[in-house]
Amino acid sequence: MTSSASSHDDVAKGFGLPETIDPNHTYVYRTGEYGLYQYWYQDRFENYWLYTNAPVDSEDYDQHAGEAMISPDQPMPHTSPEFFNQDGQKRNVAVPAEANLQENGNYNPSDLRNIWKEVYQAPDGHPRYVYLDKDIRENPDMWVQNQLRVVDAMVPKYRQFANNLFQGSHPKDKVFGAILMLVDQGCYSVEELLHAEVSDLEFVDQTVVLLGRKFICDLPFYDFMTSLKGTREPSEPLFVLNTVYGKNQIGLNHMASFFAGMRVSPVFLMYWNASQMYSRIVHRLAAEQVPAEELKERAMQEVSLAMNLGEEADCMVDIRLQDVVEQNYNSLGKSFARLTSDPLGVFVVLSDLTSRKPDELQFSMWIHTEPMHQTTPEEEMQLEAELGQAHEEAEAEKNPEAQPEGMGPKPSGEGASPAPGEGEAASAGQEGE
Amino acid sequence: MTSPFEMFSAWEPLLKARPTKDLDQHQRLAHLGTKLQGKKAKQLSFTTSYPGQEGQKKYLGTVDGNQQFLLGYANPKFHLAPYHWQIIDPSLSDEEAEKLHLSAGHPSKPELWNNEDVGDEGDLEDGEPHVSVKEEYDARDAKAARDAETVTVRCGAGLYDAVPSEGMIYGQHNGHRYKWDLLRNSFLAAKNPELAEKMEAQYAMEKALLRRRGEETPGFENVTAFMQPLQRDVVRVGDSLRVVVR
Numbered sequence: 001m002t003s004s005a006s007s008h009d010d011v012a013k014g015f016g017l018p019e020t021i022d023p024n025h026t027y028v029y030r031t032g033e034y035g036l037y038q039y040w041y042q043d044r045f046e047n048y049w050l051y052t053n054a055p056v057d058s059e060d061y062d063q064h065a066g067e068a069m070i071s072p073d074q075p076m077p078h079t080s081p082e083f084f085n086q087d088g089q090k091r092n093v094a095v096p097a098e099a100n101l102q103e104n105g106n107y108n109p110s111d112l113r114n115i116w117k118e119v120y121q122a123p124d125g126h127p128r129y130v131y132l133d134k135d136i137r138e139n140p141d142m143w144v145q146n147q148l149r150v151v152d153a154m155v156p157k158y159r160q161f162a163n164n165l166f167q168g169s170h171p172k173d174k175v176f177g178a179i180l181m182l183v184d185q186g187c188y189s190v191e192e193l194l195h196a197e198v199s200d201l202e203f204v205d206q207t208v209v210l211l212g213r214k215f216i217c218d219l220p221f222y223d224f225m226t227s228l229k230g231t232r233e234p235s236e237p238l239f240v241l242n243t244v245y246g247k248n249q250i251g252l253n254h255m256a257s258f259f260a261g262m263r264v265s266p267v268f269l270m271y272w273n274a275s276q277m278y279s280r281i282v283h284r285l286a287a288e289q290v291p292a293e294e295l296k297e298r299a300m301q302e303v304s305l306a307m308n309l310g311e312e313a314d315c316m317v318d319i320r321l322q323d324v325v326e327q328n329y330n331s332l333g334k335s336f337a338r339l340t341s342d343p344l345g346v347f348v349v350l351s352d353l354t355s356r357k358p359d360e361l362q363f364s365m366w367i368h369t370e371p372m373h374q375t376t377p378e379e380e381m382q383l384e385a386e387l388g389q390a391h392e393e394a395e396a397e398k399n400p401e402a403q404p405e406g407m408g409p410k411p412s413g414e415g416a417s418p419a420p421g422e423g424e425a426a427s428a429g430q431e432g433e
Numbered sequence: 434m435t436s437p438f439e440m441f442s443a444w445e446p447l448l449k450a451r452p453t454k455d456l457d458q459h460q461r462l463a464h465l466g467t468k469l470q471g472k473k474a475k476q477l478s479f480t481t482s483y484p485g486q487e488g489q490k491k492y493l494g495t496v497d498g499n500q501q502f503l504l505g506y507a508n509p510k511f512h513l514a515p516y517h518w519q520i521i522d523p524s525l526s527d528e529e530a531e532k533l534h535l536s537a538g539h540p541s542k543p544e545l546w547n548n549e550d551v552g553d554e555g556d557l558e559d560g561e562p563h564v565s566v567k568e569e570y571d572a573r574d575a576k577a578a579r580d581a582e583t584v585t586v587r588c589g590a591g592l593y594d595a596v597p598s599e600g601m602i603y604g605q606h607n608g609h610r611y612k613w614d615l616l617r618n619s620f621l622a623a624k625n626p627e628l629a630e631k632m633e634a635q636y637a638m639e640k641a642l643l644r645r646r647g648e649e650t651p652g653f654e655n656v657t658a659f660m661q662p663l664q665r666d667v668v669r670v671g672d673s674l675r676v677v678v679r
Binding site: 029031032033109115135137138139141265267312314315316319 | 588589590591601607609610611612614616617618619620624
């Protein structure tokens with residue numbers, strides 16, 4: 001016990017962290033699954049802090065996880081001050097040092113219209129909203145949207161990792177790399193794959209049929225898939241590991257540790273893929289001039305068919321995305337030209353994919369510029385105008401001599417701010433242009 | 434006490450053929466005596482929409498009652514039981530009445546009915562209304578059952594309705610709906626353990642994830658849990674297969 005406590009102290013000291021639970025931190029809740037949990041504590045500013053265990057007297061306390069210590073792998077005021085505002089409250093994103101932040105005077109955590117805390121104008125001229133981390137956590141609507149952004153940010157690393165594993169020489173790495181690729185690019189659920197049998201894998205020429213769904217893939221991946229079939233018994237698990245006990249099926253806990261390590265939720269990865277696919281389908285429907293009233297039903301039907309989601313397709317497509325494409329449907333057609341030509345409904349699995357595809361990149365750019373709270377295009381335009389004006393005033397203060405005489409800040413609605421209608425087109429167009 | 438023959442005018446031929454006797458003294462009709470035991474006249478009455486007589490009460494077993502009922506002018510909310518067919522035609526045996534009840538269905542024609550103010554009639558215990566009304570009732574029952582299982586919680590700035598049997602969470606404030614998959618690791622789930630328990634039970638049944646197994650074997654035992662073989666079922670959903678773990 002003594003040695004355990006002292007090693008814990010050493011680790012904590014090594015990271016310059018409090019050696020026990022901070023007396024100002026109160027345990028609130030636990031997240032995670034399959035034995036891989038995160039324990040969240042709250043301080044007096046209502047900021048959430050990640051710990052390695054719950055307090056001993058809590059029913060969430062894990063006797064195998066050791067004493068609770070604060071996780072070093074999270075933004076701290078001394079390591080990442082850009083995550084904290086002047087009042088010591090944790091933000092949901094880091095704010096650039098040069099950003100001209102404006103506080104929301106009407107901030108109200110109980111009002112989904114005024115739940116944003118700060119805003120600044122990004123170099124592209126559009127506003128970027130900053131929320132408090134605790135508001136994002138405590139509001140499921142915003143939390144789901146935030147998870148989409150988190151997954152989006154992690155996609156390149158995820159793909160690089162999957163690629164590294166797949167390129168590895170060890171068969172075990174190859175199997176895990178392939179599963180990660182199938183979850184991402186083939187939109188399979190982890191459970192489906194881990195419980196698939198050899199008989200669930202078929203080939204039709206160069207098309208792979210796995211669990212009744214087709215996908216096409218590059219040659220290395222195709223070779224790997226054919227090696228899974230070989231002369232094995234049809235009832236054998238498809239993905240197995242060679243262990244000292246013989247060939248064993250891969251378990252969910254094992255696979256879950258990969259996703260937890262990468263901080264990518266497989267469910268939200270599917271959510272991200274469905275949302276991205278919905279966006280792509282909508283752009284194609286716009287090019288086909290499908291009437292706006294038929295848009296949602298047809299697009300959802302396609303997503304549902306492609307991803308085998310049944311009637312739940314709309315739950316897997318980002319709400320904000322659905323609203324925005326409906327509002328701006330008529331201005332979407334122009335961005336269709338740069339979409340990839342993947343055959344819709346048949347996924348393409350590429351073993352050398354290590355970054356986002358072009359249309360995914362556009363989708364990624366779009367979601368990070370979209371607000372997560374409830375707002376209207378009019379409110380957005382007004383705010384953009386105000387931010388534009390504030391930006392010009394700040395610039396004028398910085399360089400007073402650069403400003404010609406008699407030229408003050410432009411009034412709201414002129415200059416940098418978008419004309420009515422432009423804002424809508426821009427917010428929708430970013431996705432595809 | 435009124436003789437059934439006075440009430441059921443359509444049975445007149447039987448009355449003419451025999452001297453006046455109680456129902457159970459007619460051999461062929463004895464079974465009806467048992468059937469009608471405890472039944473009341475209102476269980477045989479219906480409201481008609483027959484032109485010129487709209488809204489009037491009619492009785493099965495009477496000449497015009499039988500006629501209007503069979504022509505489809507009866508209230509679709511009349512709960513029809515097999516013995517009603519025997520009231521219409523007393524020569525039917527129990528078996529024949531059952532068969533006719535199944536094959537003929539409810540004679541009411543909803544398109545001839547426009548009196549929504551009239552409620553349920555007939556035998557509410559043993560009978561069933563017209564299929565169109567039954568669908569409406571089923572929907573009403575389903576809604577009542579859904580309301581009963583719905584758990585409403587406040588989380589952050591919104592109110593959310595959780596429906597365990599659907600595996601869905603509905604935002605009251607904005608009408609959005611979320612699959613439980615998305616929210617099972619959220620603050621909402623952690624702060625509402627009762628809701629989470631109900632939703633997880635359904636989730637485990639549908640998706641058969643091993644979360645519970647993981648919780649039962651926390652810590653180091655989880656490290657080897659992945660080695661345990663799993664039982665699986667493959668179910669066909671549309672054209673594709675889904676794996677369900679037992």
